[in-house]
Amino acid sequence: MNKPKIVITMGDPSGIGPEVIMKALKHKDVYDMCSPVVIGDALRLEEAGKIVHAGLDVRSINDVEEAKCEFGTVDCLDLKLLKANHPFGVVLKESGEAAYQYIKKAAEIVMDNKADAICTAPLCKEALHNAGHNFPGHTELLAHLTHTPEVSMMLVSPKLRVIHVTTHIGLIDAIAKIEPGLVERVISRGHNVLVKRGMKNPKIAVCAINPHAGENGLFGYGEEEKKIVPAVKACQAKGWNVVGPLPADTLFYLAGRGDYDMVVAMYHDQGHIPIKVLGLESGVNITVGLPVIRTSVDHGTAFDIAGKGIADEQSMVEALRQAAELAPRTE
Template sequence: MSALQPVAITIGDPAGIGPELSLKVASTDSLMTDTPIVLIGSADLLRRVAAHLKIDVDIRTITHPREAQRRPGVAWVIDVPLDAQSVVPGELSRQCGQATVDAIRLSTELALAGEVCAVCSAPANKEAFHLAGHIFEGQTEIFAHLTQTTSFHTIMIGGPLRVSLISAHCSLLEAVARVKQPRIERIMGELHRSLREEFGFANPRIGVAGLNPHAGENGVLGSEEIEHIRPALENCRRQGMNVSDPLAADSLFWAAEKGAYDAVLAMYHDQGTIPLKRFGYVTYAVGLPIIRTTAGHGTAFDIAWQGVANAELLSRAAKQAESLALTKAQGPVN
């Protein structure tokens, strides 16, 4: 058993697959973390989902995370009020969006107070929390707002790969515009620090993808590598970071899979996510004052409450959160 405080799992959008996945991860021995899990969400909603899907689980409401135990077959829940009977599976709604944000807020408070060691988020629907008046790109941005964090990004973890992005959810034109030296240095610094403090690498090796085909071929296929990427990497090396030159992405990821690098810095969304998709991936929000992970999939309204959603990826996200919290608690490696 772990000596850590419990891991909190927010159950995501009540109308999506999050509640059923959360119940399975919280109560199935093979899916659980070594640390107790506490679910943050509507207990009535979870009971309704369990009954509907005939999930054999004892749902117990608690008031403090320390009451949770690691006990297969039991889900420990800190209740977030919701009119559970009015929730329609697979249907977008303002009340589900508000319940999602309420759970995020409570989990953040618990994490900042040290009452949970980490937070893992089941999938939420951004349209739903927009309907509730919370205009954010995603859950990570809500956590950042609640913790007053302005500098952050996500590391995606799948198979042997750990990947950070210079840009994520924006147009390709905007992604190119974001490939600038200050941004590259900031994200590289966050990535390097996290690899040391949360992943336990003493001298992390970071491979860097070029923006252009063949990393620009010395300016023949584009100048971004010369004007922005290389100067940023030179500054990072002066600060003691072990980073590569800009490399052709089509060979870089193969090398990373074979163990040449501990992480990869990619320049835009599809460049970094396509190599991860075949593994499935979880994400970790770097830069927040709390440990927070999530599964790399959505609410899947089309299969919500049907009992067919696979809980393995949310389980991986919860176990990753626990692992990161444990490594961070042990302190940076020398």
């Protein structure tokens, strides 16, 4: 079976994206599991390669089909958007525009079946907005570019999988948005991903919104019974192994020790904090529900260390591994 071709977007060029890409592509096992092609600026990758002492050549190409994907040489679909010595570690409109163009090109390539999956380096939301692209992040941007009405964010670490009902909105707005239909659709998307990965009947646990799952109405305004219980019952009626709503504080402990295959979090921080505490460097972000496979590092642009050559590449390596496992194979 052919190795999947994965396009890697360079992310915000002022952040650590170029560095973690060059570090990740020093790992020969990355090339053993996939055929990587970077969408970005070859000049920036060369600069990042020198900073991290990668010892890799960078080949500038004009079409993804020109890529040779040979270990030791990084193929870069070169959009030539940056000048030499583009600043590291600062929020720039030009960087936001470049990050947008990289992901736009990657989406076009995968939608045209010229590659099998997208793996994204981090972008800066402020820079993206300064460039006129008002999206909360990659998840919503890719949904827009692929004309997908609804997607979900799943975070994966070695000990935990978490899918989110809501993500980049305020907590009050998140609680207002949660309703049984949305919760059921999110559970379904997570269930489908796990089944595709070979789990016949995955164990899925659903978080409550309030402390102690509302304590039978003592906390909150009955959100668990109104917003979550009907969705859980609907999934159970399909024969799925779904339980909840359960108190989040103990649920994540149980899931971390292996009692559940996936946790359904109700809002951003409820799901993100456990993943990042368990290991930010090995976490992966997967967008579920797109017509294409998309994985990402589970960290930001880290402007404070950008350009210093000290960023850890393990999340990028793991994101590439996850993309390779999830991707279909082209002929």
